[in-house]
Amino acid sequence: MRVLILGANSAIAREVADILASKGHELYLASRNVEETERLARHLSIKYGVKTHWDGFDAVAYDTHPAFWRRVLERMGDVDWVLLAFGYLGEQDKAYRDFGEFRRIAETNFLGAVSVLTHVAPYMEERGEGLIAAITSVAGDRGRGSNFPYGSAKGGLSIYLSGLRNRLFRRGVKVLDIKPGFVDTPMTAHLELPKRLVSSPRRVAKDIVAAMEKGKDVLYTPWYWRWIMLAIRLVPEFIFKRLNL
Ligand SMILES: NC(=O)c1ccc[n+]([C@@H]2O[C@H](COP(=O)([O-])OP(=O)(O)OC[C@H]3O[C@@H](n4cnc5c(N)ncnc54)[C@H](OP(=O)(O)O)[C@@H]3O)[C@@H](O)[C@H]2O)c1
Numbered sequence: 001m002r003v004l005i006l007g008a009n010s011a012i013a014r015e016v017a018d019i020l021a022s023k024g025h026e027l028y029l030a031s032r033n034v035e036e037t038e039r040l041a042r043h044l045s046i047k048y049g050v051k052t053h054w055d056g057f058d059a060v061a062y063d064t065h066p067a068f069w070r071r072v073l074e075r076m077g078d079v080d081w082v083l084l085a086f087g088y089l090g091e092q093d094k095a096y097r098d099f100g101e102f103r104r105i106a107e108t109n110f111l112g113a114v115s116v117l118t119h120v121a122p123y124m125e126e127r128g129e130g131l132i133a134a135i136t137s138v139a140g141d142r143g144r145g146s147n148f149p150y151g152s153a154k155g156g157l158s159i160y161l162s163g164l165r166n167r168l169f170r171r172g173v174k175v176l177d178i179k180p181g182f183v184d185t186p187m188t189a190h191l192e193l194p195k196r197l198v199s200s201p202r203r204v205a206k207d208i209v210a211a212m213e214k215g216k217d218v219l220y221t222p223w224y225w226r227w228i229m230l231a232i233r234l235v236p237e238f239i240f241k242r243l244n245l
Contacts (some may be wrong), residue, residue: 012183018044134176140154181224
């Protein structure tokens with residue numbers, strides 16, 4: 001497969017890229033820090049003998065996305081799978097009072113994804129096959145007082161992906177919504193999280209690659225988050241609002 005990974009320097013994406021390269025897939029890695037991505041791409045190419053490409057990509061530089069997408073097609077010829085792995089957690093309390101912070105969260109996690117998918121999705125629809133995968137979050141499943149700026153952006157993306165899946169199903173294009181729980185990455189390094197619920201990026205990456213191969217619709221990773229979130233979604237609102245989560 002020819003696989004495009006956006007936000008390729010993210011801890012989770014690096015592990016996904018490593019697994020995909022070990023299976024012989026051709027990779028197009030893109031991020032804001034091109035030097036770091038070039039190092040990763042060269043490393044994987046030497047380690048596994050696969051073809052890799054690297055490029056600059058900023059999710060919120062919407063104007064650059066058309067040219068970026070053209071470059072991907074020129075260099076790789078065709079794209080089979082796309083994985084969106086970029087994200088911005090931001091400061092939740094700050095975002096509650098400061099629209100600038102909220103906008104950065106919403107733009108990076110939601111609009112940035114939609115902007116690039118505006119090019120990817122019609123291309124795959126016309127091609128009649130392919131896979132679009134994006135990392136959202138369990139935080140998008142229900143609004144919580146402690147993280148609803150991030151949660152609403154990820155939840156918005158989940159709804160968008162659900163609609164895209166519906167639209168593209170008959171055209172042979174698969175759409176995978178990846179919902180990790182807590183993962184030990186730079187994004188969460190400053191947070192105090194319940195240790196037993198924190199997973200390694202490698203564990204989550206293995207689940208992601210397996211779900212991409214199977215063409216799943218929605219992945220909770222690790223698996224137990226599906227049941228945790230089911231329980232959380234089932235709590236009636238009149239109780240939920242009192243829990244101060
Ligand atoms: N860690 C968790 O507990 C957790 C849970 C649920 C979902 N997720 C999601 O998992 C995905 C991967 O995150 P991670 O946990 O691996 O954290 P991470 O290592 O901090 O990766 C986040 C990545 O997003 C990139 N990014 C931020 N803003 C961007 C922009 N405007 N354009 C392009 N790239 C941008 C960052 O690039 P730079 O290196 O250039 O800053 C960084 O590589 C994200 O979508 C995140 O929201 C994480």
